[in-house]
Amino acid sequence: MNLILLFESDFQANATIATITGRRLNHVLSVCQARVGDELVVGLLNGKTGRGKVLSINQSMLELEVKLVEDPPEKLPLTLLLALPRPKMLKRILAAVSSLGVKNIYLINSYRVEKSFWGSPLLTEENLKQYLMLGLEQACDTVLPGISLRPLFKPFIEDEVPRIIRNTMPILAHPIALATCPYDIQKPATIAIGPEGGFIPYEIEKFIECGFMPVNMGKRILRVEIAVTAIISKLF
Protein backbone atom coordinates (compact mmCIF):
# COMPACT_ATOMS: atom_id res chain seq x y z
CA MET A 1 0.00 0.00 0.00
CA ASN A 2 1.95 3.00 -1.31
CA LEU A 3 -1.10 5.23 -1.22
CA ILE A 4 -3.98 5.16 1.24
CA LEU A 5 -7.19 5.22 -0.73
CA LEU A 6 -9.82 7.48 0.82
CA PHE A 7 -13.57 7.38 0.24
CA GLU A 8 -16.14 10.15 0.45
CA SER A 9 -17.55 8.33 3.48
CA ASP A 10 -14.24 8.85 5.38
CA PHE A 11 -14.99 12.57 5.48
CA GLN A 12 -17.88 13.13 7.84
CA ALA A 13 -17.92 16.26 9.91
CA ASN A 14 -15.30 18.12 7.92
CA ALA A 15 -14.31 18.18 4.26
CA THR A 16 -10.55 17.98 5.01
CA ILE A 17 -10.46 15.55 7.96
CA ALA A 18 -10.62 11.84 7.09
CA THR A 19 -11.26 9.18 9.72
CA ILE A 20 -9.89 5.74 8.93
CA THR A 21 -10.38 2.33 10.52
CA GLY A 22 -9.95 -1.35 9.62
CA ARG A 23 -7.44 -2.67 7.08
CA ARG A 24 -6.04 0.74 6.18
CA LEU A 25 -5.55 1.66 9.85
CA ASN A 26 -3.79 -1.66 10.48
CA HIS A 27 -1.44 -0.96 7.60
CA VAL A 28 -0.61 2.53 8.89
CA LEU A 29 0.00 1.11 12.39
CA SER A 30 2.03 -1.96 11.46
CA VAL A 31 3.83 -1.09 8.23
CA CYS A 32 4.11 2.72 8.19
CA GLN A 33 4.32 2.91 12.02
CA ALA A 34 3.04 6.45 11.65
CA ARG A 35 2.91 8.96 14.51
CA VAL A 36 1.13 12.25 15.04
CA GLY A 37 2.55 14.84 12.63
CA ASP A 38 3.70 12.32 9.99
CA GLU A 39 2.52 12.80 6.43
CA LEU A 40 1.15 9.88 4.42
CA VAL A 41 0.48 9.58 0.69
CA VAL A 42 -3.27 9.52 0.15
CA GLY A 43 -5.75 9.75 -2.70
CA LEU A 44 -9.49 10.07 -3.03
CA LEU A 45 -11.12 7.21 -4.93
CA ASN A 46 -11.59 8.43 -8.51
CA GLY A 47 -10.13 11.79 -7.47
CA LYS A 48 -6.86 13.57 -6.76
CA THR A 49 -3.84 12.42 -4.74
CA GLY A 50 -1.96 14.29 -2.05
CA ARG A 51 -0.86 14.14 1.56
CA GLY A 52 -2.62 13.27 4.81
CA LYS A 53 -1.10 14.62 8.05
CA VAL A 54 -1.69 12.40 11.05
CA LEU A 55 -3.76 14.36 13.61
CA SER A 56 -4.38 11.41 15.93
CA ILE A 57 -3.81 7.68 15.83
CA ASN A 58 -4.63 4.77 18.11
CA GLN A 59 -5.59 1.11 17.80
CA SER A 60 -9.11 1.89 16.68
CA MET A 61 -8.90 5.03 14.56
CA LEU A 62 -6.69 7.31 12.50
CA GLU A 63 -7.50 10.96 11.80
CA LEU A 64 -5.84 12.62 8.84
CA GLU A 65 -5.82 16.22 7.70
CA VAL A 66 -5.98 15.80 3.96
CA LYS A 67 -4.71 17.98 1.10
CA LEU A 68 -5.49 16.64 -2.36
CA VAL A 69 -3.62 18.54 -5.05
CA GLU A 70 -2.22 16.25 -7.74
CA ASP A 71 -3.79 14.33 -10.58
CA PRO A 72 -3.34 10.54 -10.40
CA PRO A 73 -1.03 8.93 -13.01
CA GLU A 74 -2.54 8.61 -16.46
CA LYS A 75 -4.19 5.35 -17.45
CA LEU A 76 -2.86 3.33 -20.34
CA PRO A 77 -5.12 3.67 -23.41
CA LEU A 78 -5.79 -0.04 -23.15
CA THR A 79 -8.79 -2.34 -22.96
CA LEU A 80 -8.10 -5.88 -21.81
CA LEU A 81 -10.31 -8.79 -22.87
CA LEU A 82 -9.29 -11.53 -20.46
CA ALA A 83 -10.69 -15.04 -20.35
CA LEU A 84 -12.02 -15.42 -16.81
CA PRO A 85 -9.12 -16.81 -14.73
CA ARG A 86 -9.61 -19.42 -12.03
CA PRO A 87 -10.97 -17.74 -8.91
CA LYS A 88 -7.87 -18.22 -6.76
CA MET A 89 -5.81 -16.29 -9.33
CA LEU A 90 -8.39 -13.58 -9.95
CA LYS A 91 -7.44 -11.35 -7.03
CA ARG A 92 -3.77 -11.16 -7.93
CA ILE A 93 -4.41 -10.71 -11.66
CA LEU A 94 -6.88 -7.88 -11.15
CA ALA A 95 -4.55 -6.17 -8.69
CA ALA A 96 -1.69 -6.51 -11.20
CA VAL A 97 -3.57 -5.10 -14.19
CA SER A 98 -5.01 -2.32 -12.08
CA SER A 99 -1.51 -1.39 -10.85
CA LEU A 100 -0.30 -1.31 -14.46
CA GLY A 101 -2.95 1.28 -15.36
CA VAL A 102 -5.26 -0.72 -17.64
CA LYS A 103 -8.30 1.44 -18.37
CA ASN A 104 -10.97 -1.13 -19.10
CA ILE A 105 -11.26 -4.82 -18.35
CA TYR A 106 -13.73 -7.35 -19.73
CA LEU A 107 -13.67 -10.78 -18.09
CA ILE A 108 -14.93 -12.96 -20.92
CA ASN A 109 -15.95 -16.53 -21.54
CA SER A 110 -14.05 -19.04 -23.62
CA TYR A 111 -14.58 -22.76 -24.26
CA ARG A 112 -11.71 -23.58 -21.91
CA VAL A 113 -12.98 -21.45 -19.02
CA GLU A 114 -14.46 -23.92 -16.53
CA LYS A 115 -18.19 -23.23 -16.18
CA SER A 116 -17.93 -23.32 -12.39
CA PHE A 117 -15.68 -20.24 -12.41
CA TRP A 118 -18.67 -18.10 -13.42
CA GLY A 119 -20.49 -19.22 -10.27
CA SER A 120 -17.67 -18.17 -7.96
CA PRO A 121 -18.76 -16.01 -5.02
CA LEU A 122 -15.66 -13.88 -5.66
CA LEU A 123 -17.28 -12.38 -8.76
CA THR A 124 -19.45 -9.83 -6.98
CA GLU A 125 -19.13 -6.20 -7.99
CA GLU A 126 -17.87 -5.37 -4.50
CA ASN A 127 -15.14 -8.03 -4.53
CA LEU A 128 -13.92 -7.09 -8.00
CA LYS A 129 -13.70 -3.49 -6.85
CA GLN A 130 -11.68 -4.52 -3.77
CA TYR A 131 -9.16 -6.42 -5.90
CA LEU A 132 -8.78 -3.51 -8.30
CA MET A 133 -8.30 -1.12 -5.38
CA LEU A 134 -5.34 -3.21 -4.15
CA GLY A 135 -3.65 -2.38 -7.46
CA LEU A 136 -4.49 1.32 -7.12
CA GLU A 137 -2.98 1.42 -3.61
CA GLN A 138 0.16 -0.26 -4.96
CA ALA A 139 0.59 2.09 -7.94
CA CYS A 140 -0.47 5.37 -6.23
CA ASP A 141 -3.47 5.61 -8.53
CA THR A 142 -7.04 6.48 -7.54
CA VAL A 143 -9.13 5.79 -10.63
CA LEU A 144 -10.87 2.42 -10.78
CA PRO A 145 -10.61 0.69 -14.16
CA GLY A 146 -13.92 -0.22 -15.75
CA ILE A 147 -14.71 -3.90 -15.26
CA SER A 148 -17.44 -5.97 -16.91
CA LEU A 149 -18.32 -9.66 -16.95
CA ARG A 150 -19.29 -11.26 -20.26
CA PRO A 151 -20.25 -14.90 -19.68
CA LEU A 152 -21.36 -15.43 -23.31
CA PHE A 153 -18.63 -15.40 -25.94
CA LYS A 154 -20.62 -15.21 -29.16
CA PRO A 155 -22.85 -12.20 -28.50
CA PHE A 156 -19.88 -10.41 -26.96
CA ILE A 157 -17.53 -10.87 -29.90
CA GLU A 158 -20.23 -10.23 -32.50
CA ASP A 159 -22.16 -7.38 -30.95
CA GLU A 160 -19.77 -5.57 -28.63
CA VAL A 161 -16.16 -6.13 -29.69
CA PRO A 162 -16.40 -4.23 -33.02
CA ARG A 163 -17.36 -1.12 -31.06
CA ILE A 164 -14.75 -1.71 -28.30
CA ILE A 165 -11.83 -1.99 -30.72
CA ARG A 166 -12.76 1.02 -32.85
CA ASN A 167 -9.75 3.37 -33.10
CA THR A 168 -7.49 0.93 -31.25
CA MET A 169 -4.89 -1.62 -32.35
CA PRO A 170 -6.59 -4.98 -31.60
CA ILE A 171 -4.08 -7.65 -30.57
CA LEU A 172 -4.66 -11.31 -29.79
CA ALA A 173 -2.02 -13.10 -27.69
CA HIS A 174 -1.76 -16.47 -29.40
CA PRO A 175 1.10 -18.91 -28.70
CA ILE A 176 1.41 -20.21 -32.26
CA ALA A 177 1.03 -16.89 -34.09
CA LEU A 178 3.83 -16.08 -36.53
CA ALA A 179 4.08 -12.39 -35.71
CA THR A 180 5.91 -11.28 -32.59
CA CYS A 181 4.42 -8.70 -30.27
CA PRO A 182 5.10 -5.09 -31.37
CA TYR A 183 6.91 -2.63 -29.06
CA ASP A 184 6.01 0.87 -27.90
CA ILE A 185 3.03 1.28 -30.20
CA GLN A 186 2.14 4.81 -29.05
CA LYS A 187 -1.56 4.36 -29.74
CA PRO A 188 -4.61 2.87 -28.02
CA ALA A 189 -4.85 -0.92 -27.99
CA THR A 190 -7.22 -3.74 -27.18
CA ILE A 191 -5.59 -6.99 -26.06
CA ALA A 192 -7.33 -10.37 -25.91
CA ILE A 193 -5.74 -13.02 -23.67
CA GLY A 194 -7.02 -16.57 -23.49
CA PRO A 195 -7.49 -19.04 -20.64
CA GLU A 196 -5.04 -21.73 -19.55
CA GLY A 197 -4.74 -23.88 -22.66
CA GLY A 198 -5.60 -20.95 -24.94
CA PHE A 199 -8.60 -19.92 -27.00
CA ILE A 200 -10.01 -22.65 -29.27
CA PRO A 201 -9.71 -22.32 -33.08
CA TYR A 202 -13.34 -21.09 -33.44
CA GLU A 203 -12.68 -18.30 -30.98
CA ILE A 204 -9.39 -17.35 -32.61
CA GLU A 205 -11.18 -17.20 -35.98
CA LYS A 206 -13.79 -14.87 -34.51
CA PHE A 207 -11.10 -12.54 -33.14
CA ILE A 208 -9.31 -12.51 -36.49
CA GLU A 209 -12.60 -11.81 -38.32
CA CYS A 210 -12.98 -8.76 -36.06
CA GLY A 211 -9.54 -7.54 -37.12
CA PHE A 212 -7.34 -8.75 -34.27
CA MET A 213 -3.67 -9.33 -35.07
CA PRO A 214 -2.45 -12.61 -33.54
CA VAL A 215 0.99 -12.25 -31.93
CA ASN A 216 3.12 -14.72 -30.04
CA MET A 217 4.99 -13.95 -26.84
CA GLY A 218 7.88 -16.36 -27.38
CA LYS A 219 8.13 -20.06 -26.67
CA ARG A 220 7.68 -19.85 -22.94
CA ILE A 221 4.29 -20.45 -21.35
CA LEU A 222 3.81 -17.78 -18.70
CA ARG A 223 1.35 -17.54 -15.84
CA VAL A 224 -1.54 -15.28 -16.88
CA GLU A 225 -0.49 -12.50 -14.51
CA ILE A 226 3.03 -12.53 -15.92
CA ALA A 227 1.85 -12.85 -19.54
CA VAL A 228 -0.49 -9.88 -19.14
CA THR A 229 2.29 -7.78 -17.62
CA ALA A 230 4.70 -8.84 -20.35
CA ILE A 231 2.43 -7.92 -23.26
CA ILE A 232 1.38 -4.60 -21.71
CA SER A 233 5.02 -3.69 -21.04
CA LYS A 234 6.01 -4.33 -24.63
CA LEU A 235 3.12 -2.33 -26.07
CA PHE A 236 3.49 0.75 -23.83
Add this chain to the structure above:
Amino acid sequence: MNLILLFESDFQANATIATITGRRLNHVLSVCQARVGDELVVGLLNGKTGRGKVLSINQSMLELEVKLVEDPPEKLPLTLLLALPRPKMLKRILAAVSSLGVKNIYLINSYRVEKSFWGSPLLTEENLKQYLMLGLEQACDTVLPGISLRPLFKPFIEDEVPRIIRNTMPILAHPIALATCPYDIQKPATIAIGPEGGFIPYEIEKFIECGFMPVNMGKRILRVEIAVTAIISKLF
Protein backbone atom coordinates in the same frame (compact mmCIF):
# COMPACT_ATOMS: atom_id res chain seq x y z
CA MET B 1 3.13 -27.32 -14.37
CA ASN B 2 3.25 -27.38 -18.17
CA LEU B 3 6.26 -29.66 -18.20
CA ILE B 4 7.13 -32.40 -15.73
CA LEU B 5 10.72 -31.94 -14.68
CA LEU B 6 12.62 -35.21 -14.46
CA PHE B 7 15.82 -35.90 -12.53
CA GLU B 8 18.57 -38.44 -13.16
CA SER B 9 17.42 -40.15 -9.97
CA ASP B 10 13.97 -40.84 -11.54
CA PHE B 11 15.66 -43.26 -13.96
CA GLN B 12 16.75 -46.28 -11.99
CA ALA B 13 16.62 -49.66 -13.66
CA ASN B 14 16.26 -48.35 -17.19
CA ALA B 15 17.53 -45.28 -19.03
CA THR B 16 14.15 -44.57 -20.69
CA ILE B 17 11.70 -45.40 -17.88
CA ALA B 18 11.16 -42.70 -15.23
CA THR B 19 9.38 -43.42 -11.96
CA ILE B 20 7.66 -40.47 -10.35
CA THR B 21 6.12 -39.91 -6.93
CA GLY B 22 5.13 -37.01 -4.66
CA ARG B 23 4.17 -33.53 -5.88
CA ARG B 24 4.64 -34.34 -9.57
CA LEU B 25 2.53 -37.50 -9.30
CA ASN B 26 -0.21 -35.56 -7.50
CA HIS B 27 -0.24 -33.01 -10.31
CA VAL B 28 -0.51 -35.71 -12.99
CA LEU B 29 -3.35 -37.39 -11.05
CA SER B 30 -5.37 -34.33 -10.14
CA VAL B 31 -4.72 -31.76 -12.87
CA CYS B 32 -3.72 -33.78 -15.96
CA GLN B 33 -5.93 -36.73 -14.92
CA ALA B 34 -3.63 -38.86 -17.06
CA ARG B 35 -4.32 -42.50 -17.94
CA VAL B 36 -2.21 -45.30 -19.29
CA GLY B 37 -1.17 -44.46 -22.86
CA ASP B 38 -1.41 -40.69 -22.47
CA GLU B 39 1.60 -38.60 -23.39
CA LEU B 40 2.86 -35.87 -21.09
CA VAL B 41 5.35 -33.07 -21.75
CA VAL B 42 8.54 -33.79 -19.82
CA GLY B 43 12.11 -32.53 -19.63
CA LEU B 44 15.28 -33.62 -17.92
CA LEU B 45 16.70 -31.06 -15.47
CA ASN B 46 19.42 -29.16 -17.36
CA GLY B 47 18.76 -31.40 -20.38
CA LYS B 48 16.39 -31.91 -23.29
CA THR B 49 12.58 -31.85 -23.40
CA GLY B 50 10.23 -34.40 -24.93
CA ARG B 51 7.32 -36.71 -24.18
CA GLY B 52 6.63 -39.25 -21.48
CA LYS B 53 4.11 -42.01 -22.25
CA VAL B 54 2.21 -43.24 -19.20
CA LEU B 55 3.03 -46.94 -18.71
CA SER B 56 1.32 -47.26 -15.34
CA ILE B 57 -0.24 -44.89 -12.84
CA ASN B 58 -1.75 -45.27 -9.39
CA GLN B 59 -1.99 -43.27 -6.17
CA SER B 60 1.60 -43.97 -5.20
CA MET B 61 3.57 -44.06 -8.44
CA LEU B 62 3.70 -43.07 -12.10
CA GLU B 63 5.86 -44.83 -14.69
CA LEU B 64 6.73 -42.97 -17.88
CA GLU B 65 8.45 -44.12 -21.03
CA VAL B 66 10.51 -41.08 -21.87
CA LYS B 67 11.76 -39.71 -25.18
CA LEU B 68 13.87 -36.57 -24.91
CA VAL B 69 14.48 -34.99 -28.29
CA GLU B 70 14.16 -31.20 -28.20
CA ASP B 71 16.33 -28.44 -26.84
CA PRO B 72 14.69 -26.32 -24.15
CA PRO B 73 13.81 -22.70 -25.06
CA GLU B 74 16.78 -20.34 -25.14
CA LYS B 75 17.58 -18.29 -22.08
CA LEU B 76 17.50 -14.51 -22.25
CA PRO B 77 21.04 -13.06 -22.32
CA LEU B 78 20.26 -11.40 -19.01
CA THR B 79 21.77 -11.19 -15.56
CA LEU B 80 19.49 -9.85 -12.82
CA LEU B 81 20.89 -8.11 -9.75
CA LEU B 82 17.90 -8.07 -7.41
CA ALA B 83 17.84 -6.63 -3.91
CA LEU B 84 16.82 -9.54 -1.70
CA PRO B 85 13.01 -9.42 -1.52
CA ARG B 86 11.09 -10.18 1.67
CA PRO B 87 10.96 -13.94 2.17
CA LYS B 88 7.24 -14.34 1.59
CA MET B 89 7.64 -12.84 -1.89
CA LEU B 90 10.81 -14.70 -2.77
CA LYS B 91 9.18 -17.89 -4.01
CA ARG B 92 6.89 -16.14 -6.46
CA ILE B 93 9.56 -13.74 -7.72
CA LEU B 94 12.08 -16.50 -8.36
CA ALA B 95 9.46 -18.62 -10.11
CA ALA B 96 8.51 -15.62 -12.26
CA VAL B 97 12.05 -14.71 -13.34
CA SER B 98 12.87 -18.34 -13.95
CA SER B 99 9.79 -18.71 -16.17
CA LEU B 100 10.84 -15.60 -18.10
CA GLY B 101 14.20 -17.20 -18.94
CA VAL B 102 16.62 -15.06 -16.92
CA LYS B 103 20.05 -16.68 -17.16
CA ASN B 104 21.72 -15.50 -13.97
CA ILE B 105 20.38 -14.10 -10.74
CA TYR B 106 22.27 -12.39 -7.92
CA LEU B 107 20.26 -11.68 -4.78
CA ILE B 108 22.10 -8.70 -3.39
CA ASN B 109 22.12 -6.54 -0.31
CA SER B 110 20.99 -2.94 -0.14
CA TYR B 111 20.60 -0.52 2.78
CA ARG B 112 16.81 -0.95 2.65
CA VAL B 113 16.88 -4.77 2.68
CA GLU B 114 15.92 -5.74 6.23
CA LYS B 115 18.84 -7.56 7.88
CA SER B 116 16.53 -10.32 9.08
CA PHE B 117 15.76 -11.34 5.47
CA TRP B 118 19.30 -12.71 5.14
CA GLY B 119 18.63 -15.05 8.05
CA SER B 120 15.48 -16.53 6.49
CA PRO B 121 15.41 -20.34 6.46
CA LEU B 122 14.02 -20.07 2.91
CA LEU B 123 17.42 -19.05 1.58
CA THR B 124 18.94 -22.52 1.43
CA GLU B 125 20.38 -23.70 -1.87
CA GLU B 126 17.75 -26.45 -2.01
CA ASN B 127 14.82 -24.06 -1.47
CA LEU B 128 16.06 -21.56 -4.04
CA LYS B 129 16.38 -24.39 -6.54
CA GLN B 130 12.81 -25.53 -5.80
CA TYR B 131 11.42 -22.04 -6.44
CA LEU B 132 13.36 -21.74 -9.70
CA MET B 133 12.12 -25.16 -10.81
CA LEU B 134 8.51 -24.00 -10.41
CA GLY B 135 9.28 -21.41 -13.08
CA LEU B 136 10.89 -24.00 -15.35
CA GLU B 137 7.83 -26.29 -15.04
CA GLN B 138 5.62 -23.32 -15.94
CA ALA B 139 7.64 -22.23 -19.00
CA CYS B 140 8.56 -25.71 -20.34
CA ASP B 141 12.21 -25.04 -19.66
CA THR B 142 14.73 -27.39 -18.04
CA VAL B 143 17.82 -25.28 -17.41
CA LEU B 144 18.20 -23.83 -13.94
CA PRO B 145 19.31 -20.20 -13.89
CA GLY B 146 22.46 -19.50 -11.92
CA ILE B 147 21.65 -18.06 -8.51
CA SER B 148 24.03 -16.50 -6.00
CA LEU B 149 23.59 -14.65 -2.71
CA ARG B 150 25.65 -11.51 -2.08
CA PRO B 151 24.94 -10.22 1.43
CA LEU B 152 27.63 -7.49 1.24
CA PHE B 153 26.96 -4.64 -1.19
CA LYS B 154 30.34 -2.91 -1.34
CA PRO B 155 32.64 -5.82 -2.20
CA PHE B 156 30.05 -7.07 -4.67
CA ILE B 157 29.70 -3.82 -6.59
CA GLU B 158 33.41 -3.04 -6.49
CA ASP B 159 34.97 -6.43 -7.10
CA GLU B 160 32.38 -8.48 -9.02
CA VAL B 161 30.01 -6.21 -10.90
CA PRO B 162 32.60 -4.81 -13.35
CA ARG B 163 33.22 -8.35 -14.55
CA ILE B 164 29.52 -9.32 -14.58
CA ILE B 165 28.50 -6.39 -16.79
CA ARG B 166 31.33 -6.77 -19.30
CA ASN B 167 29.85 -6.96 -22.84
CA THR B 168 26.32 -6.28 -21.56
CA MET B 169 24.11 -3.18 -21.40
CA PRO B 170 23.98 -2.40 -17.66
CA ILE B 171 20.63 -0.90 -16.64
CA LEU B 172 19.49 0.38 -13.25
CA ALA B 173 15.75 0.59 -12.62
CA HIS B 174 15.42 3.88 -10.74
CA PRO B 175 12.05 5.61 -10.20
CA ILE B 176 13.35 9.16 -10.58
CA ALA B 177 15.69 8.58 -13.54
CA LEU B 178 15.09 10.87 -16.50
CA ALA B 179 15.61 8.25 -19.21
CA THR B 180 12.83 5.81 -20.00
CA CYS B 181 13.52 2.12 -20.37
CA PRO B 182 14.74 1.15 -23.89
CA TYR B 183 12.85 -1.43 -25.97
CA ASP B 184 14.00 -4.57 -27.77
CA ILE B 185 17.71 -3.98 -27.21
CA GLN B 186 18.87 -7.11 -29.05
CA LYS B 187 21.98 -7.53 -26.93
CA PRO B 188 22.94 -8.95 -23.53
CA ALA B 189 21.93 -6.90 -20.50
CA THR B 190 22.43 -6.69 -16.75
CA ILE B 191 19.53 -5.20 -14.79
CA ALA B 192 19.73 -3.94 -11.21
CA ILE B 193 16.45 -3.67 -9.28
CA GLY B 194 16.23 -2.23 -5.80
CA PRO B 195 14.27 -3.17 -2.70
CA GLU B 196 10.93 -1.71 -1.61
CA GLY B 197 11.72 1.98 -1.18
CA GLY B 198 14.55 1.81 -3.73
CA PHE B 199 18.35 1.87 -3.58
CA ILE B 200 19.82 4.71 -1.48
CA PRO B 201 21.80 7.54 -3.18
CA TYR B 202 25.18 5.97 -2.26
CA GLU B 203 24.19 2.70 -3.94
CA ILE B 204 22.84 4.47 -7.01
CA GLU B 205 26.12 6.39 -7.28
CA LYS B 206 28.08 3.13 -7.14
CA PHE B 207 25.97 1.62 -9.93
CA ILE B 208 26.41 4.74 -12.07
CA GLU B 209 30.19 4.70 -11.43
CA CYS B 210 30.20 1.14 -12.79
CA GLY B 211 28.49 2.33 -15.96
CA PHE B 212 24.82 1.53 -15.26
CA MET B 213 22.25 3.61 -17.10
CA PRO B 214 19.43 4.67 -14.73
CA VAL B 215 15.99 4.32 -16.34
CA ASN B 216 12.52 4.92 -14.97
CA MET B 217 9.55 2.64 -15.49
CA GLY B 218 6.87 5.32 -15.41
CA LYS B 219 5.12 6.93 -12.46
CA ARG B 220 3.47 3.80 -11.13
CA ILE B 221 5.06 1.88 -8.27
CA LEU B 222 4.81 -1.81 -9.17
CA ARG B 223 5.23 -4.91 -7.04
CA VAL B 224 8.77 -6.29 -7.55
CA GLU B 225 7.52 -9.34 -9.44
CA ILE B 226 5.55 -7.15 -11.82
CA ALA B 227 8.34 -4.56 -12.16
CA VAL B 228 10.87 -7.26 -13.02
CA THR B 229 8.53 -8.74 -15.62
CA ALA B 230 7.82 -5.29 -17.07
CA ILE B 231 11.47 -4.29 -17.53
CA ILE B 232 12.47 -7.68 -18.95
CA SER B 233 9.57 -7.56 -21.42
CA LYS B 234 10.56 -4.15 -22.70
CA LEU B 235 14.24 -5.07 -23.12
CA PHE B 236 13.68 -8.40 -24.93
